[in-house]
Amino acid sequence: MKLRKKIKVGIIGGARPQPKFKDIAYQVGRMIAEKGAILVCGGLSGIMEAAAKGAREHNGLTVGILPGYSPHDANPHIEIPIATGLGYSRNSLVAMNSDILVAVDGEYGTLSEIAYGCIYGKKIIGIGTWNIPGVKEAQTAQEAMDLVWKEFFPLR
Amino acid sequence: MKLRKKIKVGIIGGARPQPKFKDIAYQVGRMIAEKGAILVCGGLSGIMEAAAKGAREHNGLTVGILPGYSPHDANPHIEIPIATGLGYSRNSLVAMNSDILVAVDGEYGTLSEIAYGCIYGKKIIGIGTWNIPGVKEAQTAQEAMDLVWKEFFPLR
Amino acid sequence: MKLRKKIKVGIIGGARPQPKFKDIAYQVGRMIAEKGAILVCGGLSGIMEAAAKGAREHNGLTVGILPGYSPHDANPHIEIPIATGLGYSRNSLVAMNSDILVAVDGEYGTLSEIAYGCIYGKKIIGIGTWNIPGVKEAQTAQEAMDLVWKEFFPLR
Amino acid sequence: MKLRKKIKVGIIGGARPQPKFKDIAYQVGRMIAEKGAILVCGGLSGIMEAAAKGAREHNGLTVGILPGYSPHDANPHIEIPIATGLGYSRNSLVAMNSDILVAVDGEYGTLSEIAYGCIYGKKIIGIGTWNIPGVKEAQTAQEAMDLVWKEFFPLR
Numbered sequence: 001m002k003l004r005k006k007i008k009v010g011i012i013g014g015a016r017p018q019p020k021f022k023d024i025a026y027q028v029g030r031m032i033a034e035k036g037a038i039l040v041c042g043g044l045s046g047i048m049e050a051a052a053k054g055a056r057e058h059n060g061l062t063v064g065i066l067p068g069y070s071p072h073d074a075n076p077h078i079e080i081p082i083a084t085g086l087g088y089s090r091n092s093l094v095a096m097n098s099d100i101l102v103a104v105d106g107e108y109g110t111l112s113e114i115a116y117g118c119i120y121g122k123k124i125i126g127i128g129t130w131n132i133p134g135v136k137e138a139q140t141a142q143e144a145m146d147l148v149w150k151e152f153f154p155l156r
Numbered sequence: 157m158k159l160r161k162k163i164k165v166g167i168i169g170g171a172r173p174q175p176k177f178k179d180i181a182y183q184v185g186r187m188i189a190e191k192g193a194i195l196v197c198g199g200l201s202g203i204m205e206a207a208a209k210g211a212r213e214h215n216g217l218t219v220g221i222l223p224g225y226s227p228h229d230a231n232p233h234i235e236i237p238i239a240t241g242l243g244y245s246r247n248s249l250v251a252m253n254s255d256i257l258v259a260v261d262g263e264y265g266t267l268s269e270i271a272y273g274c275i276y277g278k279k280i281i282g283i284g285t286w287n288i289p290g291v292k293e294a295q296t297a298q299e300a301m302d303l304v305w306k307e308f309f310p311l312r
Numbered sequence: 313m314k315l316r317k318k319i320k321v322g323i324i325g326g327a328r329p330q331p332k333f334k335d336i337a338y339q340v341g342r343m344i345a346e347k348g349a350i351l352v353c354g355g356l357s358g359i360m361e362a363a364a365k366g367a368r369e370h371n372g373l374t375v376g377i378l379p380g381y382s383p384h385d386a387n388p389h390i391e392i393p394i395a396t397g398l399g400y401s402r403n404s405l406v407a408m409n410s411d412i413l414v415a416v417d418g419e420y421g422t423l424s425e426i427a428y429g430c431i432y433g434k435k436i437i438g439i440g441t442w443n444i445p446g447v448k449e450a451q452t453a454q455e456a457m458d459l460v461w462k463e464f465f466p467l468r
Numbered sequence: 469m470k471l472r473k474k475i476k477v478g479i480i481g482g483a484r485p486q487p488k489f490k491d492i493a494y495q496v497g498r499m500i501a502e503k504g505a506i507l508v509c510g511g512l513s514g515i516m517e518a519a520a521k522g523a524r525e526h527n528g529l530t531v532g533i534l535p536g537y538s539p540h541d542a543n544p545h546i547e548i549p550i551a552t553g554l555g556y557s558r559n560s561l562v563a564m565n566s567d568i569l570v571a572v573d574g575e576y577g578t579l580s581e582i583a584y585g586c587i588y589g590k591k592i593i594g595i596g597t598w599n600i601p602g603v604k605e606a607q608t609a610q611e612a613m614d615l616v617w618k619e620f621f622p623l624r
Binding site: 158 | 315375381394404409
């Protein structure tokens with residue numbers, strides 16, 4: 001176990017997504033786990049929960065950076081819950097702790113995380129999300145993750 | 157003096173704007189002061205400084221919510237500097253402490269403040285800024301401030 | 313009005329103090345106002361409210377740095393409420409934004425503010441509060457404020 | 469692997485401790501690992517590094533909640549670094565994310581973490597640290613950890 005060296009992929013998206021986006025988030029989570037990367041997210045429901053479920057069901061490690069005071073607020077698929085008590089200001093920390101971000105669907109919270117991702121110089125891949133310069137669009141989980149891995153393993 | 161009752165207008169925008177946007181920001185600051193409202197901003201340079209200058213030169217009160225540890229980081233037109241030590245996460249606090257937001261130009265930091273404004277249910281008027289649902293566009297400082305005051309004094 | 317140059321005296325203390333400490337806090341607030349300094353506090357009840365009342369009833373300016381999301385949470389004597397949404401982590405900001413701190417009574421929240429005051433290199437005067445190296449003890453509001461002013465006007 | 473269920477022991481203490489306290493911190497870290505608990509700390513040097521070293525050399529999991537923006541700031545024994553960008557205000561998060569705290573030596577930063585531990589209702593065991601009501605004193609690493617485990621496994 002050398003967790004410190006592993007790539008951290010942040011997945012951002014809203015708490016109330018359409019079902020098709022939850023499926024995509026699940027696949028993203030699965031692929032993060034299969035590659036041995038760590039999934040970072042906001043720890044709550046919707047896209048965050050679907051992706052964490054996909055990762056955990058494929059033996060991945062999941063970190064959830066929570067707005068509230070209690071680690072118990074995390075969805076059941078979060079292995080490492082981090083409470084912050086910062087409310088929405090924790091969105092900044094989700095972007096900060098990811099090597100790259102995948103945005104799926106999402107509302108204004110996701111928009112703030114995309115903005116922080118850009119501020120912190122992170123690459124962002126988007127599926128059905130905000131159309132912001134700096135976000136590379138993908139149509140499927142597979143396409144998104146191909147773009148993610150290309151950043152870290154460019155020669156393959 | 158009953159500062160507590162005064163309207164707080166937040167002005168958001170980048171540290172390195174085009175000159176024409178600094179002029180607009182100055183006018184916005186002037187009009188905030190002339191109406192007896194309080195200007196809230198991020199306290200640093202560019203749009204924040206131009207607007208604070210406009211407000212101060214017309215006898216207005218200016219609050220700057222700063223990313224760093226020292227109130228002395230504020231531009232010279234900030235009367236009430238508030239240090240946070242939160243870095244970019246302080247963007248959330250700028251939106252939180254404004255009754256309404258005026259976005260002028262702006263980069264990703266401004267985008268995060270627009271997103272937080274929407275999260276916190278604030279009206280946002282934009283001049284040459286991000287085109288985000290929820291942001292009402294205006295072309296001039298006058299037009300922007302007309303939209304602002306209409307929110308608070310609807311019958312005039 | 314050149315608020316930026318004014319001395320900021322932070323007053324820290326608990327929400328549920330004994331009556332005698334509320335009286336002392338009121339006197340501290342009064343003396344801050346009479347000297348033309350700005351009172352900074354956590355914006356809520358108990359010591360914070362008593363001191364802000366003392367300052368406001370003597371025409372002083374009061375800043376309240378709040379744990380919650382709404383400026384309306386501030387006690388009625390706060391003129392400049394600053395919402396943070398940081399919960400107890402806002403205690404750090406109260407110390408950061410004060411030039412000097414006066415601690416009156418207080419529980420663990422006050423202890424955290426004393427610790428932050430020491431971290432940020434602020435002088436701290438204490439009345440009936442935690443006995444921590446770095447806190448100068450005073451018995452009365454008058455004695456405490458004499459120690460405060462001596463820091464800023466040493467020759468008088 | 470069911471990390472979510474594991475006990476999290478926070479270890480707090482300064483960056484510049486006396487050597488004997490670093491030895492104690494190392495032993496505390498070792499014992500946390502041997503019991504299968506997770507070590508939580510501020511992720512930097514001194515007590516934090518010694519304890520994390522003790523845990524890692526005995527196959528434990530270490531979480532470091534950092535003041536800066538970069539996970540790379542963490543000492544080499546931190547497996548899960550969490551960047552916050554909050555500066556000293558992150559001390560609140562170290563206490564929040566621990567089920568129980570062990571304070572070893574320590575200066576004002578440690579005092580703030582003890583205060584937050586008390587605010588958040590955490591038990592605190594102290595070795596050569598601040599004498600604060602609510603902190604149970606221990607003389608050795610073994611004695612401290614006996615007190616820790618008694619909280620979670622009272623019948624043994």
